[in-house]
Amino acid sequence: MTTNSTDPMIGRLVDGRYQVRSRIARGGMATVYLATDLRLERRVAIKVMHGHLADDSQYRARFIQEARSAARLAHPNVVNVYDQGQDADTAYLVMEYLPGITLRDLLEEHHVLTTMQAFDIMEAVLSGLAAAHKNGIVHRDLKPENVLLADDGRIKIGDFGLARAATANTATGNALLGTIAYLSPELVTRGIADTRSDIYAVGIMLYEMLAGEQPFKGEQPFQIAHQHANDTVGTPSSKNPAVPTELDELVLWATARDPDQRPRDAKTMLDQLLDTGAQLATAAPATAAHRTMVMPTAAPSSSGSDDVTQIIRPQRRERTGPVVADSASALQKTASRRKRKGFVLFALVILLAGLAAGTGWYFNAGPGALVSVPDVSGSDVATATATLEELELVVAAETRGITDPDTSIPVGSVVGTDPDAGAQLARQTTVTLLTNLGPEQLPVPELVGLTEAEAREAIESAGFTAQDSATQFSSDVPADTVIAATGAEGVDLTTVDEYGEDQPVTLLVSLGAVPDVRGQGFAQALETLEGVGLSGVEGERAFDDAIPEGSVLSAAAPGDGPVTPGDTLTLAVSDGPAPVTVPEVNDLPRDEAIAALEGLGLDVSYNPLFAPFSGARATGTDPEAGTVLPRGSSVTLFLQLIG
Known part of the structure; x- marks a missing residue:
């Protein structure tokens, strides 16, 4: 028994009566589940038609026919059918459950x-x-x-x-x-x-x-x-x-x-x-195991004695089937009759031998001999034609194309003959080659823009085979939305109107935008990316006045292509604001010197006695000019009154 916890039918109450427990088997038309009949408190097998077939009247009629056919049979060697019905869009059939x-x-x-x-x-x-x-x-x-x-x-x-x-x-x-x-x-x-x-x-x-x-x-x-x-x-x-x-x-x-x-x-x-x-x-030997069977009463002997040893045989039914071997005595009598007739037939055999030999040559090796059509499947047309003509068969001028969803057979190659391989034909009989046209071409539905579930349902309904989807991140397409669809050999299905029956279709589904980790600490950014299947490595470090030291400045994808699960992003990390060099401000008026220092992000202080004297001039700084300091550092400005 197989189970599938992701199967939406598991746990469902069908028609308010049948509680689905687990999946037993899946076929081309329906899936069979183990369920409990809550009304009668017994285990049953419930057969549910596949959703994509429920709208097909032919399949639905066949499903109902199964219920009607089996329900007419009350026999210990036929699975009993208890119920049949429709619950919303689910067609179901309730049967006897047989563990085994x-x-x-x-x-x-x-x-x-x-x-x-x-x-x-x-x-x-x-x-x-x-x-x-x-x-x-x-x-x-x-x-x-x-x-x-x-x-x-x-x-x-x-x-x-x-x-x-x-x-x-x-x-x-x-x-x-x-x-x-x-x-x-x-x-x-x-x-x-x-x-x-x-x-x-x-x-x-x-x-x-x-x-x-x-x-x-x-x-x-x-x-x-x-x-x-x-x-x-x-x-x-x-x-x-x-x-x-x-x-x-x-x-x-x-x-x-x-x-x-x-x-x-x-x-x-x-x-x-x-x-x-x-x-x-x-x-069978007396010591062998025998099936139980009823033996008929022995018939009385012709002499009237009831103590004569007799062979008891099982009763036989009137039949039209195969005949088993005769008894030894019957075979011996037949052999004697054949021996007596042998002499009479010998002359006739000699007389007919010549005729038989001539006839045999004519029909086996001569002009009247039949030839067997060879199996030329898988050959190209030229090779198949040559093979048939070597046997003195005539190949029709036109081949007959047939559709075949099996892509392992090259299009244009021979997949059979008419008459079929093995047919016995007279020489010069015409044989038509059957060539592969490939799968039947069916209309391609619109898939881009649908959710993944909607697209997969559309693929199956259209007669194609949905493969496992590919995914990528996209800032332009919402998550769980189809971006593109490709078929065999990478054909873009958005550019074609028709595609081969039963052929594979692979969806490309959006995962939404890559998470924005700018401004997050490096460790936090790695955790955020891992949550969506990505990883990160530290890249270049750079000064930034707005981003604190150790936080992420940006995340870059590898190459120019889209980001897909498993990719590694390169994270640029901030070193905080850039350092500054104390400038030379000697001889500058007080206010100009202060402006030059504060313009670099330094905190300027000077002797408050010079506060009233805006015309005072700078004579130096502490630290002195040329010193490299972090932004926001304190600098003392030395001033002097001139004149």
Whole structure:
């Protein structure tokens, strides 16, 4: 369980009833929280739709559909839905709280499950899914993340967010829904889902539990989708030899590319799973652990005796699934019949051999041979064209551009072909190259001047991805206001009208003006700067008549750029008023001498007997002329009456 003390939902009372305690998980559509139902005094899980999706009618309808779909299912293997509603701008769904882990957590820890573990999980999943199918509901997003393993041993299916009524052809719309690793071929190629599409996903999960990995892998989602549409799922025993043949057959049946070759619904596959489990238990050694099962009463012998040793076999259901190996006696009879027919067929084989050889050459090496379209993804157009032409395929004169938000694929490079890679084509068939047009271009909203929170919401709503913001001090822009916005490779988004979907946007946010530390003591100024993430060093000292000694005269930023958190400012410090030199005032009239000394900031005194005689002349000073004194120092003026 994850928590986030900064999450505004933590501690919130939803609809006056549900007290949110902590965050459990976050997905692409909603966040799930642990909450307390104050009315019934029980713990519940409350699923809250992301705020930026709440105004989207499509997402809101899908959210409500999940509540309706799950609420129709009262089954011990389906997560119960208690309530659904809207509190102000918050759409929520209240569900049963199951403390524990998901099947994905279990697979990440153990990778490969035992046959018994896989049986138990599959039985629970298929039981819950059978109830959904019986009620006309297709889940459409089955995956290990949606299989919950409670601490008390219960196993339940959750997240019916993509569920719809099960018709013969339930369309998904233009976009593929569900997780790509578990999508059925018909969903990939035609966007059509029914109960058999759920069965395909179950088969992929069974393969993953037994083999320890998914059957199809790829660096890009379209590569995995291509494999689902064109390749056959292998047997889990090829990765894990301990897997019984019967389970291999069950996986192959569930993951057949043709939906008509799969179980028609979860009930059909559940019956086969239980039948297969009974067969494996019957075939296991007497000392092996067996699943609990009901055995039928032995049939009486033809002789009427009731003491004849008989083999008790588990009851079998009528099924259309995989057929297990015949008994030894049946195989021996079949071999005898084949031996008798062998002589008859030998001549026919010789006769047909020549024809087969010629036909094989024509279709395998001759003019009629098919070629497999190679995977040219990631190549430039010229290289891809040359590769296809070497196989005698014709490359269409015009490429077809497709949008792709993945910036790791260079614009203009090949991202696929039509037909897809792996398709078997006759020579001289035309193949169209699919080239990357880059992300879809979307309008850029006005971001400068908004608060950071407003700008981030505007970015997500517009279809872009908000990155961590950068900050700087500004005397012109208020704090918490966006100064600028940049995209990938530093593009200035204030100069463009459109930008690529899902591409990163970085905001530059103002921290307000740098604090004014002029007149503060040096230590106090350092403390003030540290409070906003800056530091300071002492710079030049200078005399200043207005700033006391030891106080800051000014703060200078490094270089000519803006000040950002972590910068070090240079602080000029005052040495107080500048000193003065006692001037030469000999022979000056008294008043002129006094004015000269006081003009330098000195305190002048003289013999008061000369007070009436303004015409007296200066004969010297104490200290004498040329002496350097601090401003405000006292100087004695010596006077003499002349004539």
